[in-house]
Amino acid sequence: MSNVSFEEFSREFAKDLEIEDEQYRTAKLEDIPQYDSMGKIIVSLTIERLFGFQIAYEFLDESETLQALYDVCCTQGQGK
Amino acid sequence: MSKASLRAIEFDDIQLLRYWRNLDHVRNCMVMTNYIERDGQRKWFEGLNRDSAKYFIFSFDMQDVGCVNLTKINVTEKTFEGGVFCGDTNFLNHWVNIWACIKIYNYAFFELDLETSFATILKDNTPALNLNRSLGYKFLEDSDTNIGRFVLTRNDYVKSSEKIQRYLRDFAKQTL
Numbered sequence: 001m002s003n004v005s006f007e008e009f010s011r012e013f014a015k016d017l018e019i020e021d022e023q024y025r026t027a028k029l030e031d032i033p034q035y036d037s038m039g040k041i042i043v044s045l046t047i048e049r050l051f052g053f054q055i056a057y058e059f060l061d062e063s064e065t066l067q068a069l070y071d072v073c074c075t076q077g078q079g080k
Numbered sequence: 081m082s083k084a085s086l087r088a089i090e091f092d093d094i095q096l097l098r099y100w101r102n103l104d105h106v107r108n109c110m111v112m113t114n115y116i117e118r119d120g121q122r123k124w125f126e127g128l129n130r131d132s133a134k135y136f137i138f139s140f141d142m143q144d145v146g147c148v149n150l151t152k153i154n155v156t157e158k159t160f161e162g163g164v165f166c167g168d169t170n171f172l173n174h175w176v177n178i179w180a181c182i183k184i185y186n187y188a189f190f191e192l193d194l195e196t197s198f199a200t201i202l203k204d205n206t207p208a209l210n211l212n213r214s215l216g217y218k219f220l221e222d223s224d225t226n227i228g229r230f231v232l233t234r235n236d237y238v239k240s241s242e243k244i245q246r247y248l249r250d251f252a253k254q255t256l
Contacts, residue, residue: 018213030173033206037166037177038214041247054251057175 002074004050009070016046028064043069051077082141084179084254086148089135094125097135097147100167109165109205111227131155138180145171148180150188158195160188164211179248181211182241182256189234197232216240 010025017034029035035043040060047055051073059076063069089097098121100106107113116124128135135149146166153160162185166177188194199217201208203226216236220229248254 034210035173036207036210037173037175038207038211038244040173041175041178041244042214044247044251045243057252061173 002051002077004073004077006067006070009050009073010066012046012050013043013066016042025066027066029066029069030064047073053077081253084138084140084176084252085142086136086138086180086183089125089137089147091125093137094121096144096167097121097137100147100165103167103169105169105172106165106167109202109208111200111202134184136180136184138176138183140171140174140176144168145174145176146180148184150184150192152198153188153192153194155192155194158193159198160192160194160196161198161200162188163199164208175248175252178211178244179252179254179256181215182245182248185215185237185241186256189237195234197237199230199232201228201230202226203228214240214244 013019014024017039019032019034024032040057044055044057044060047053053076055073055076059069059072063072095118098116098118102115107115132153133149133151134153135147137144137147139145145168146164148164149162151161151163162181164177164181166172171177185197188197198220199212200223201212212230212232215232216239217230217232218236220231223229245256249256
């Protein structure tokens with residue numbers, strides 16, 4: 001189990017992408033305007049900071065929601 | 081391994097550039113939204129001052145994706161404007177767009193030895209605003225109700241882009 005909670009992950013996600021509303025927690029990632037090509041690089045750095053590994057770009061691209069991305073991070077992070 | 085590349089535009093590229101530039105997702109993000117005709121594009125290319133403007137096509141795994149450019153290059157004032165658009169909608173949210181930007185900003189700041197960049201951006205162009213903020217641009221002034229002017233110094237660029245450059249080098253495994 002990861003030491004990083006979903007709450008913390010989502011808070012840092014929003015902070016780094018400078019998202020102000022709360023919709024992002026349940027929205028599809030593709031519908032979040034800040035989650036674009038630069039946004040994905042920024043989030044990969046967020047994940048590296050929180051979970052200590054570099055996530056494959058495919059996961060950033062394929063995860064549909066923030067919760068799904070968090071689950072990937074927890075799974076991937078366990079092997080590091 | 082996937083590879084990004086950049087090449088200076090040549091005459092054979094200009095109709096592809098025109099096609100991209102006239103697509104709604106590109107045109108609607110521009111300050112000038114006019115439709116560009118075939119002949120107008122040819123005249124633009126023939127009249128291009130290559131000392132003050134440089135246009136490049138960037139590609140991913142040999143597939144042309146979009147255009148990055150340096151314009152209004154002033155070697156006396158050491159200033160320029162940077163621009164980018166992604167023509168191929170399959171790559172709209174791909175890191176290759178960022179790679180291409182970093183590549184030409186490094187070229188401008190460290191090979192051409194320019195010091196300051198300016199950008200003119202529509203206020204509802206969220207991707208461009210996100211990109212420029214991440215590169216270190218600071219808001220300068222409103223030049224219209226819907227248009228903002230931004231400025232980027234070399235020092236701010238180096239500081240702001242450090243982690244992005246590391247990502248592209250170490251993780252995406254691309255040269256910069």
